[in-house]
Amino acid sequence: MARTLYQKIWDDHLVQTLDDGTGLLYIDRHLVHEVTSPQAFEGLRLAGRPVWRADANLAVPDHNVPTTDRAAGIADPISRTQVDTLDRNAREFALPYFPMADQRQGIVHVIGPEQGATLPGMTVVCGDSHTSTHGAFGALAFGIGTSEVEHVLATQCLLQQPAKTMRIWVEGALDAGLTAKDLALAIIGEIGTAGGTGYVIEFAGPAVQALSMEGRMTLCNMTIEAGARAGMVAVDDTTIDYVRGRPFAPTDAHWEAAKAWWRTLHSDEGASFDREVRLDAAQIRPQVTWGTSPEMVAAVDAAVPDPAQAGDPVKAQGMRRALEYMGLAAGQAISDIAVDKVFIGSCTNSRIEDLREAAAVVRGRHVAASVKLAMVVPGSGLVKAQAEAEGLDAIFRAAGFEWREPGCSMCLAMNADRLEPGERCASTSNRNFEGRQGQGGRTHLLSPAMAAAAGITGHLVDFRTLPSVA
Amino acid sequence: MQAFRVHSGVVLPMDRANVDTDAIIPKQYLKSVRRTGFGPYAFDDWRYLDAGDLDTPVDSRRPNPDFELNDARYAGASILLARRNFGCGSSREHAVWALADQGFRCVIAPSFADIFFNNCFKNGVLPIVLEEETIDELFAFAAGGAELTVDLEQQQIHVGERQIDFRVDPARRERLLAGLDDIGQTLQLRAQIQDFEARRRREKPWLFGARA
Numbered sequence: 001m002a003r004t005l006y007q008k009i010w011d012d013h014l015v016q017t018l019d020d021g022t023g024l025l026y027i028d029r030h031l032v033h034e035v036t037s038p039q040a041f042e043g044l045r046l047a048g049r050p051v052w053r054a055d056a057n058l059a060v061p062d063h064n065v066p067t068t069d070r071a072a073g074i075a076d077p078i079s080r081t082q083v084d085t086l087d088r089n090a091r092e093f094a095l096p097y098f099p100m101a102d103q104r105q106g107i108v109h110v111i112g113p114e115q116g117a118t119l120p121g122m123t124v125v126c127g128d129s130h131t132s133t134h135g136a137f138g139a140l141a142f143g144i145g146t147s148e149v150e151h152v153l154a155t156q157c158l159l160q161q162p163a164k165t166m167r168i169w170v171e172g173a174l175d176a177g178l179t180a181k182d183l184a185l186a187i188i189g190e191i192g193t194a195g196g197t198g199y200v201i202e203f204a205g206p207a208v209q210a211l212s213m214e215g216r217m218t219l220c221n222m223t224i225e226a227g228a229r230a231g232m233v234a235v236d237d238t239t240i241d242y243v244r245g246r247p248f249a250p251t252d253a254h255w256e257a258a259k260a261w262w263r264t265l266h267s268d269e270g271a272s273f274d275r276e277v278r279l280d281a282a283q284i285r286p287q288v289t290w291g292t293s294p295e296m297v298a299a300v301d302a303a304v305p306d307p308a309q310a311g312d313p314v315k316a317q318g319m320r321r322a323l324e325y326m327g328l329a330a331g332q333a334i335s336d337i338a339v340d341k342v343f344i345g346s347c348t349n350s351r352i353e354d355l356r357e358a359a360a361v362v363r364g365r366h367v368a369a370s371v372k373l374a375m376v377v378p379g380s381g382l383v384k385a386q387a388e389a390e391g392l393d394a395i396f397r398a399a400g401f402e403w404r405e406p407g408c409s410m411c412l413a414m415n416a417d418r419l420e421p422g423e424r425c426a427s428t429s430n431r432n433f434e435g436r437q438g439q440g441g442r443t444h445l446l447s448p449a450m451a452a453a454a455g456i457t458g459h460l461v462d463f464r465t466l467p468s469v470a
Numbered sequence: 471m472q473a474f475r476v477h478s479g480v481v482l483p484m485d486r487a488n489v490d491t492d493a494i495i496p497k498q499y500l501k502s503v504r505r506t507g508f509g510p511y512a513f514d515d516w517r518y519l520d521a522g523d524l525d526t527p528v529d530s531r532r533p534n535p536d537f538e539l540n541d542a543r544y545a546g547a548s549i550l551l552a553r554r555n556f557g558c559g560s561s562r563e564h565a566v567w568a569l570a571d572q573g574f575r576c577v578i579a580p581s582f583a584d585i586f587f588n589n590c591f592k593n594g595v596l597p598i599v600l601e602e603e604t605i606d607e608l609f610a611f612a613a614g615g616a617e618l619t620v621d622l623e624q625q626q627i628h629v630g631e632r633q634i635d636f637r638v639d640p641a642r643r644e645r646l647l648a649g650l651d652d653i654g655q656t657l658q659l660r661a662q663i664q665d666f667e668a669r670r671r672r673e674k675p676w677l678f679g680a681r682a
């Protein structure tokens with residue numbers, strides 16, 4: 001029978017189906033960070049349980065690490081405790097570990113793929129919702145809670161109910177300069193933040209195939225913002241070329257065997273999905289969120305929508321609340337919205353291609369005087385080194401951007417990087433919830449090129465309309 | 471884990487859709503390495519007028535009188551009633567720990583985000599999905615303070631004289647009724663996991679062995 005990609009991976013990892021239909025799935029890779037793991041390790045210790053298979057894990061601190069000079073360690077004592085706790089747990093349970101001082105340290109969803117620790121056909125889990133990122137490799141990857149982190153550490157398995165499947169088919173091609181971020185936001189605008197609930201989404205079609213691996217990661221990263229537990233893209237040459245030669249990737253004879261299997265990781269002709277959505281990439285314009293949920297999104301050349309036109313009263317109420325929080329009025333042109341800060345980073349958009357796209361906009365220009373802070377936070381130490389080798393750091397610095405050490409940073413403001421109440425930020429991250437980037441902070445999600453342009457002009461703007469530099 | 475069979479309590483109506491886990495427990499509390507004590511920080515940004523963190527004594531903070539949780543009519547509420555897509559956003563299990571620590575045993579909404587929904591069952595909190603119209607009726611019923619009884623054995627909610635049926639996945643219902651720990655249950659299948667793993671190691675050896 002024709003199977004979907006999801007079904008193939010499910011079948012390949014099914015240890016046992018329990019009487020009630022729950023599957024016990026084997027987990028190939030478990031990524032661990034400092035925020036959602038301490039209570040899981042504590043649970044193991046209390047129950048006297050060992051880690052089932054240490055080499056299936058990869059641990060790294062990312063949420064709490066400072067993005068400024070690290071020589072002095074972490075100033076905030078509570079952040080420091082969390083990172084120290086991870087150091088201790090990784091050592092005690094002998095997990096592969098990249099400590100803060102290791103050049104390979106970075107955001108967990110950036111380093112997994114970068115190291116080849118994420119491979120096609122794997123089940124990948126992490127106590128973090130953006131684990132969906134790794135689905136870009138034709139893997140089944142999803143976020144889990146701390147109890148499940150403990151479950152994976154203790155049993156190398158997870159109990160899962162089979163999900164429904166949705167295929168989002170994106171026809172045509174994106175306009176030049178538009179990116180996976182615009183596509184992701186447009187999809188969320190289309191299906192809503194709960195549109196994917198209960199589903200695993202497979203992204204397919206010419207516009208998806210045309211994306212680089214980094215673009216696919218951005219797209220799958222945002223799947224969770226559409227409510228789906230996981231997003232996936234079938235394996236093709238782009239996938240295999242990306243994986244080749246990475247430190248954790250197979251070599252020699254193993255490489256050939258692995259590749260033969262990976263080539264089968266796509267939905268079969270005629271496989272059926274519970275829901276199909278079609279989109280035309282050519283219709284998409286640069287996207288910016290205006291509200292406090294990723295579905296509150298519009299094209300940059302549009303206006304802030306009017307709750308009175310929403311129809312649904314629950315939705316209208318949500319929109320009114322969002323406009324109030326965001327300090328915006330219905331009908332206002334999106335491109336009239338001035339920003340105080342710019343953040344280029346996060347597991348959505350902190351990879352080398354993202355930094356190149358932003359640098360291309362910034363080159364030869366300067367941050368607007370009205371912008372208080374514009375910062376670039378690379379996704380990992382290796383991304384940072386690569387960007388420096390290409391001279392991107394110099395471009396950013398010359399333009400007035402700060403160039404920081406890798407980590408989650410102002411994506412969720414657990415470290416010192418955050419918005420003050422009322423401050424407005426153009427951000428390449430993935431969540432614009434109330435208080436996400438700091439209490440009272442206002443977030444507009446957009447692509448790296450768009451964030452860069454907002455930094456240069458001081459307001460939200462279509463980066464393609466900037467006057468050219470001499 | 472605390473078992474859930476029959477529970478009666480005051481309903482807290484929270485008339486908002488898309489209540490995300492950042493709102494349920496803001497990130498500054500995720501720095502705790504403990505599993506308990508999050509109750510006073512549940513809905514922190516809405517609940518207090520001033521900012522707080524793990525170091526701020528709760529007594530010193532100014533409660534927001536306009537937030538439903540601070541309304542005396544709902545004091546001691548243990549059943550939370552909300553609108554669609556409750557618990558969206560981050561996977562933090564701290565959100566459920568905070569609700570449980572605050573005293574909530576049950577959350578009723580028209581829909582939930584997946585990960586949050588899952589996490590509830592692992593912490594003895596029962597999430598119940600009902601039709602939007604039924605939710606509207608419950609909001610009308612709960613306004614001003616009212617008690618409900620949630621009976622998981624019968625899968626019924628008693629609202630005054632009325633009975634509302636709900637459905638919970640049978641396996642989850644069993645585990646919640648018994649208060650069973652998932653890990654202990656899975657480890658009963660240790661031999662099957664070992665066999666599966668040995669075969670996988672033979673067939674796909676590149677998935678094994680650390681290189682870091």
Ligand code: SF4
Nearest residue numbers: 130346347408411412
């Ligand atoms: S960058 Fe943001 S979304 Fe990604 S893992 Fe870090 S905090 Fe989570």
